[in-house]
Amino acid sequence: MDHDGKKKPARPGEVPIDRFREAGYRAVDWIGDYLEKTREYAVLPDCAEGDLLARLPEEMPEEGESFEAIEKDFRERIVPAVTHWNHPRFFAYFSITGSAPGILGELYSAALNTNGMKWASCPASVELEKRVLQWLARAVGLPGDFSGIVVDLASTATLLSLAVARERACGFRSRKEGFDAKREKLVLYTSRESHVSVEKAAIVLGLGLDAVHAVDTDDEYRLDPAALSAAIDADRAAGRKPFAVVATLGTTVTTSVDPAGAIADIARREQLWFHVDAAYAGPAAMLPEKRLLFDGWERADSIVFNPHKWLFVPIDASALFFRDPRAWRHAFSVVPDYLASDGDADDPMDYGFQLGRRFRALKLWFVLRTYGRRGLVANIRHHIALAADLAGRIDRSARWERVAPVHFSTVCFRFTGGGEGESSDRANREIFDRLNRSGIAHISRAVVGGRFVLRLTFGNLKTTGADVDEVWRALEEMAGRS
Ligand SMILES: *Cc1c(COP(=O)(O)O)cnc(C)c1O
Numbered sequence: 001m002d003h004d005g006k007k008k009p010a011r012p013g014e015v016p017i018d019r020f021r022e023a024g025y026r027a028v029d030w031i032g033d034y035l036e037k038t039r040e041y042a043v044l045p046d047c048a049e050g051d052l053l054a055r056l057p058e059e060m061p062e063e064g065e066s067f068e069a070i071e072k073d074f075r076e077r078i079v080p081a082v083t084h085w086n087h088p089r090f091f092a093y094f095s096i097t098g099s100a101p102g103i104l105g106e107l108y109s110a111a112l113n114t115n116g117m118k119w120a121s122c123p124a125s126v127e128l129e130k131r132v133l134q135w136l137a138r139a140v141g142l143p144g145d146f147s148g149i150v151v152d153l154a155s156t157a158t159l160l161s162l163a164v165a166r167e168r169a170c171g172f173r174s175r176k177e178g179f180d181a182k183r184e185k186l187v188l189y190t191s192r193e194s195h196v197s198v199e200k201a202a203i204v205l206g207l208g209l210d211a212v213h214a215v216d217t218d219d220e221y222r223l224d225p226a227a228l229s230a231a232i233d234a235d236r237a238a239g240r241k242p243f244a245v246v247a248t249l250g251t252t253v254t255t256s257v258d259p260a261g262a263i264a265d266i267a268r269r270e271q272l273w274f275h276v277d278a279a280y281a282g283p284a285a286m287l288p289e290k291r292l293l294f295d296g297w298e299r300a301d302s303i304v305f306n307p308h309k310w311l312f313v314p315i316d317a318s319a320l321f322f323r324d325p326r327a328w329r330h331a332f333s334v335v336p337d338y339l340a341s342d343g344d345a346d347d348p349m350d351y352g353f354q355l356g357r358r359f360r361a362l363k364l365w366f367v368l369r370t371y372g373r374r375g376l377v378a379n380i381r382h383h384i385a386l387a388a389d390l391a392g393r394i395d396r397s398a399r400w401e402r403v404a405p406v407h408f409s410t411v412c413f414r415f416t417g418g419g420e421g422e423s424s425d426r427a428n429r430e431i432f433d434r435l436n437r438s439g440i441a442h443i444s445r446a447v448v449g450g451r452f453v454l455r456l457t458f459g460n461l462k463t464t465g466a467d468v469d470e471v472w473r474a475l476e477e478m479a480g481r482s
Helices: 017-040 067-081 100-112 123-139 154-169 196-204 225-237 260-270 282-286 288-294 325-332 360-396 421-438 465-480
Strands: 147-151 186-191 212-215 241-248 273-277 302-305 318-322 400-402 410-415 444-448 451-457
Touching (some): 017 067, 100 360, 123 318, 154 273, 154 302, 225 260, 260 273, 282 288, 318 325, 360 410, 360 451, 421 451, 421 465
Parallel strands (some): 186 212, 186 241, 241 273
Antiparallel strands (some): 302 318
C-alpha cells in the first residue's frame, strides 16, 4: 500500500507524518463542525440492531487502507449508528458533555501514550493527577486530609473502596488467606435507591448479594437513618457483622440525597466504613447554595464522583478520594521485582488492582483550567436552572406531575392525563417511545413508587432554554396523542 501515492513506505502500513498532519487537520475540522452542529443530528440513530454490523467486513483488511477511505466509512457508516451523547437535547441517563478542552486533553494524552502506573513510569501523569484531585477536593469543600486517584468509572471506585473496607473488617487477613463469606458474615448497608455498582462490588468481592442490606427510604427516596440503625441491630443480633455503609448523594433515578451527617454518626458509632457515592451530583458541591446537601460527606472514608458526568470531561474519568492511604496500600500493594521503585515513591498502582493507567489527569487539567472554578459553577447552575424551568412547567400543568424533588439537574415526572393505573403507565410509555423515536430528544424511563415515569437530565454545555421549550412542546404534543 502506497500511502502518499508517491513514495514507497519502508514497511507496509507505515504512516508518513505528513499524512498524519493532513488527516489530523481534517479530523479537527470534522470535530469542530460536529461540536458546532451537533444539534442538527437526530439524537438517536435511525437503525436496527445488527444494521451496522452487516455493513462492516467480516475480515480485517489484508492490506492497509488510506485515512480517506477510513474517514469516509466513519462518516457514512459509523456516525449514522451513533447515539449523540454530546447533543444538547440528550437528556437520558445522565446528560454529559465531551467539551472542546476535554477533547484536546484526550488527543494529547493519546499522543504521549504514557502508562502512569508508578511515578517512575510517568512523573507528569502521577503528579498532575495529585494536583487536579487536590483542586477538585478543595473546590467541592473536602478537607485537606483527603487524597485520591483517578480511575475509569465510579463502579471501579466503589469496588475498590468496598475492597479496602472488607480488608479492614477482616484485619487485613483476607488478602493473604482469602475471604470466607460464610465465616465472616459481613454485611453492608445502602439504600434501596443506590446504584447497582454496590451490588456488583459485592458479587466481585465474594461478599455475595446476600451481604447487601437494602435499607428503606423515606418519602423523598432518602436512606432512613432510623431504619439503618434498626437493620444494624437486627443483623448484629443475628450474628452478622456490619462493616460498611454506602450513602448516595444524588441517586441515579430521582437524584435523592441520603443524609450524610446522620449516616456518618451511625458509621462512627458502629465502626462501619463510610463510602459516599456522588457519581453524578458531586460537582454540585462547588455551589455554595448546594453545599448543605453534602453536609457530612467530609466524614466519609471514601468518596467518588465522576468528572465525566457533570464536569464536562469526556468519558471516562472518575475521581476517587480517600482518607487513609495506608489502608489502601495495605489492601492492594503487591510489588513484583520488575516494578520496584527506588525509595518510597507514592505509586498509583498500589491503590487498586489495575496496573496500567491512562493519563486522564491531562484532560481534567485542560477542562478545569479552561472554565475555571467560576465557569464550572456558572454552567452547573445553568443546568440546575434549566431543570427548575422544566419542573415549574410540570408543576403548573394540570396534566403532568413531578414524582420527586428536584435538587440538581434531573426531573422525574409523569403524564397524569392518561387515566389511572395501567392505562396511565401505558400512556407514559407511549410518550416515552414517541419522543425518543422522534429524534427531537432522548429521555430516560424509570419506575418510581411503582409507576412508569419519564426522566430528564441536563448536563450538556450547549443546552439552552430554547431546548427546554422544544422538548416541552414535544412532550405536550406526544401526550396530546394519548
Ligand atoms: C452513574 C452512576 C454510577 C456509575 O458510574 P460509572 O462511572 O458508569 O461506573 C454510580 N453511582 C451513581 C449514583 C451513578 O449515578
